[in-house]
Amino acid sequence: MVTEEKIWKILEQVSDPEIPVLTISDLGIIRGIEKYDESFKIKITPTYSGCPAMRVIETEIEAALKKEKITDFTIETVLSPAWTTDWLSENGRQKLAEYGIAPPVNEPDKSILFADAPAVSCPICHSPNTKMISLFGSTACKAHYQCNSCLEPFDYFKCLK
Amino acid sequence: MNSLFEYLLRIGDDSLILGQRLSELCGHGPILEEDIATTNISLDLIGQATNLLTYAAEVENLGRDADNLAFMRIDREYKNVVLVEQPNGDFGDTMMRQFLFDAFRKLFFERLQQSKDGQLAAIAEKSLKETRYHLKHSSEWVIRLGDGTEESHSRIQNSLNTLWRYRAELFFMDEVDNELINKGIAVDLKTFRNEYDSFVSTILNEATLNPPAQNWEFGSGRKGKHSEHLGHLLAEMQYMQRTYPNMEW
Numbered sequence: 001m002v003t004e005e006k007i008w009k010i011l012e013q014v015s016d017p018e019i020p021v022l023t024i025s026d027l028g029i030i031r032g033i034e035k036y037d038e039s040f041k042i043k044i045t046p047t048y049s050g051c052p053a054m055r056v057i058e059t060e061i062e063a064a065l066k067k068e069k070i071t072d073f074t075i076e077t078v079l080s081p082a083w084t085t086d087w088l089s090e091n092g093r094q095k096l097a098e099y100g101i102a103p104p105v106n107e108p109d110k111s112i113l114f115a116d117a118p119a120v121s122c123p124i125c126h127s128p129n130t131k132m133i134s135l136f137g138s139t140a141c142k143a144h145y146q147c148n149s150c151l152e153p154f155d156y157f158k159c160l161k
Numbered sequence: 162m163n164s165l166f167e168y169l170l171r172i173g174d175d176s177l178i179l180g181q182r183l184s185e186l187c188g189h190g191p192i193l194e195e196d197i198a199t200t201n202i203s204l205d206l207i208g209q210a211t212n213l214l215t216y217a218a219e220v221e222n223l224g225r226d227a228d229n230l231a232f233m234r235i236d237r238e239y240k241n242v243v244l245v246e247q248p249n250g251d252f253g254d255t256m257m258r259q260f261l262f263d264a265f266r267k268l269f270f271e272r273l274q275q276s277k278d279g280q281l282a283a284i285a286e287k288s289l290k291e292t293r294y295h296l297k298h299s300s301e302w303v304i305r306l307g308d309g310t311e312e313s314h315s316r317i318q319n320s321l322n323t324l325w326r327y328r329a330e331l332f333f334m335d336e337v338d339n340e341l342i343n344k345g346i347a348v349d350l351k352t353f354r355n356e357y358d359s360f361v362s363t364i365l366n367e368a369t370l371n372p373p374a375q376n377w378e379f380g381s382g383r384k385g386k387h388s389e390h391l392g393h394l395l396a397e398m399q400y401m402q403r404t405y406p407n408m409e410w
Binding site: 079 | 194195197198201202204205206207208209211212279280282283284286287288290291294297298
C-alpha cells in the first residue's frame with residue numbers, strides 16, 4: 001500500500017529546475033501530503049509569486065510519481081503561510097555553498113531601509129570581504145555579489161522573511 | 162456589481178500593467194544589473210497579478226480564467242491606477258513611478274494581510290515580502306539619482322514634477338471599498354495616507370528633491386478611464402491572444 005512516507009521519499013528525488021543541486025524538499029516548498037482513501041493531495045508553495053519554475057516542478061512531481069505507478073493524486077498550490085528561506089534545510093544550505101551559491105544569512109528586517117547589505121562570505125574562497133553588486137540576480141530568489149579577495153562574482157540566495 | 166471581483170481587478174491590474182511596463186525593459190535596461198532588477202520586479206508583479214486574477218475569475222464564476230481577464234478585456238475594463246500605465250521614459254521616470262507605487266503597496270499589503278478573506282490575506286502576505294525588496298530598490302535609486310550629479314538631479318526632479326499628480330489616485334475609494342471594508346475584507350486606505358505622505362517626504366528630503374507646488378490631482382483609472390498610454394500598452398500585450406485566440410504555451 002502506498003503511504004504518505006513513500007510519497008515523501010519519492011519527492012525527495014525531485015530537483016529544483018533552476019538550482020538542480022537542491023531537491024524540492026531541501027527548498028521546503030512541499031507543504032504537506034494528505035491521504036484520502038486511495039488518493040493523495042500534494043501541497044506545494046512558490047518561493048516567489050512569479051517563480052517560473054512552478055509549472056516545471058508540478059510536471060516533475062507528476063513524472064516521478066507515475067514512474068512509481070502512483071496515478072491517483074492532485075497537486076495544489078497554497079500561498080499561506082508564505083514561503084521563507086527559514087524553510088531551507090540544513091543539508092540544502094550546505095549543498096548551495098558547495099555549488100557556489102552563498103546560502104541565506106540572517107538579515108535585518110527589510111523594513112529597515114538603509115541597513116547595510118548583509119555580510120555574505122564568498123562561497124569560492126570563503127573570504128568574508130565581499131560586496132553586493134545588485135539586490136536582484138539571475139533568478140527571483142538570488143542577489144548578485146562579488147568577492148573583494150578573489151574577485152569572483154557569485155550568487156547569494158537572498159533572505160526572505 | 163460584484164464588489165470583491167471589482168476590488169481584485171483593481172489590485173490585480175495595478176500589478177499586471179506595471180509588470181508589463183517593466184518587462185519592456187528586458188534587454189533594454191540602462192545597465193545589465195538594472196535590466197535584471199527591473200525584469201525581476203516585473204516577474205514578481207506578474208506573479209501577483211496571476212494570483213489575483215485567478216482568484217478574481219473564481220469569484221466572478223463566469224467561466225473566465227486569469228489569462229482571459231489579462232488578455233481579452235478592452236481598455237475601459239482595466240481598473241489599474243493611471244500611474245502604473247505611464248511610460249518608462251528615462252530611468253528617473255521609471256524609478257520615481259516605481260517608488261511612488263512601492264511605498265503605497267508596502268503599507269497596503271501590510272494591512273491587507275489582516276483581511277477576513279483568507280485567499281486575499283494569503284496573496285497579501287506573499288506579495289508583501291517581495292514588495293519590501295522592490296521598495297528598498299526604488300527608494301535607493303530615488304536617493305542616488307536625486308542626490309547624485311547635477312544632471313541626474315534635474316532629470317529625476319522632472320520625473321517627480323510629472324508623476325506627482327498621479328499619486329493621489331492610489332488612495333481612491335468608492336462604494337466598492339466601503340462595502341468590503343464593512344465586511345472586514347478591504348483596507349480603509351485613509352488609515353495610512355499620513356504614513357505614506359511622511360515616508361515619501363522622508364525619502365524625497367534625503368534625495369534633495371522637492372515636490373512640485375501644483376497640487377492638482379489626476380486619475381480615474383479605478384473607474385476605467387485611462388490615459389492614452391494604456392491603449393498602446395494593451396495593443397502590444399494582447400497581440401498574441403487577439404491574433405491566435407485561446408492559444409497556450
